[in-house]
Amino acid sequence: MSVYERELSQGMHVVHDGPHQAPPLLLIHGSGAAGGCWDPMVPALAGSHHVIRVDLPGCGHSPPPDSYDVPAQARALAALLDGLGLRDVPVAGHSSGGYVATALAEQRPDLVGSLTMISTGPRLDALLPQPSFLRFLTGPPLGRLLWSVRSDAWIRVGISKTAARAVDVPQDLIAGVKSITYRAFRSVMRENAAYIAERNVPERLAPLGIPVLVIFGAADPRWDPASAHRYKTVPHARVEMLPDVGHLPLLEAPDATCALLLDFVATH
Numbered sequence: 159m160s161v162y163e164r165e166l167s168q169g170m171h172v173v174h175d176g177p178h179q180a181p182p183l184l185l186i187h188g189s190g191a192a193g194g195c196w197d198p199m200v201p202a203l204a205g206s207h208h209v210i211r212v213d214l215p216g217c218g219h220s221p222p223p224d225s226y227d228v229p230a231q232a233r234a235l236a237a238l239l240d241g242l243g244l245r246d247v248p249v250a251g252h253s254s255g256g257y258v259a260t261a262l263a264e265q266r267p268d269l270v271g272s273l274t275m276i277s278t279g280p281r282l283d284a285l286l287p288q289p290s291f292l293r294f295l296t297g298p299p300l301g302r303l304l305w306s307v308r309s310d311a312w313i314r315v316g317i318s319k320t321a322a323r324a325v326d327v328p329q330d331l332i333a334g335v336k337s338i339t340y341r342a343f344r345s346v347m348r349e350n351a352a353y354i355a356e357r358n359v360p361e362r363l364a365p366l367g368i369p370v371l372v373i374f375g376a377a378d379p380r381w382d383p384a385s386a387h388r389y390k391t392v393p394h395a396r397v398e399m400l401p402d403v404g405h406l407p408l409l410e411a412p413d414a415t416c417a418l419l420l421d422f423v424a425t426h
């Protein structure tokens with residue numbers, strides 16, 4: 159992987175890959191994660207794009223923000239893109255990163271050329287009974303205790319619980335997860351739920367007129383895979399299901415996910 163720049167901008171740790179003059183592509187991670195979750199996909203993406211990966215405020219190597227709510231995170235991304243002088247940028251979000259991408263498009267449609275939602279639950283009633291480790295983590299005081307003693311091996315096991323295939327968890331992602339405080343993790347989870355409880359994602363996207371690609375694992379253990387088809391209420395949305403893939407297409411099927419993303423970006 160060719161990383162040409164790491165910086166702290168708008169309260170976020172930002173990593174740039176690929177030629178600076180190439181078309182931009184913004185990647186947004188999900189809850190309790192960091193920009194390292196995209197590591198397996200970056201070499202293929204950076205061959206044709208200026209890839210911009212962020213650690214959202216309070217996540218990974220980014221300092222805590224004043225507010226963890228989704229619109230506030232989107233405003234930080236808008237300021238980042240404004241600072242880079244970019245417009246009409248293809249944006250991809252994994253899991254709850256899709257909520258931040260949606261909020262960015264709601265606030266600043268001039269900045270977003272297209273949206274790719276990967277494993278992004280469309281509404282709260284699509285959430286499945288969660289794996290036991292997630293239930294423990296989101297319920298203090300046990301969750302706080304587990305978070306305080308997490309090791310590399312513990313993080314690998316926890317991440318793999320949301321996959322349907324064996325995955326190789328990038329060390330950069332592990333380092334990013336270890337940097338997140340329990341307060342930040344809980345705050346992000348709470349604010350993400352509040353965002354889609356207020357109004358679900360397809361309803362938010364439908365009036366925007368922005369091209370949308372939805373990629374979902376057909377064996378996702380976090381969100382009902384059938385719920386991906388609720389995005390078909392968004393005009394011209396494209397829904398792609400990956401067989402035998404869980405909640406982590408970025409790690410479970412990076413080649414297939416890259417191919418879908420690059421094909422979509424090329425046509426929009």
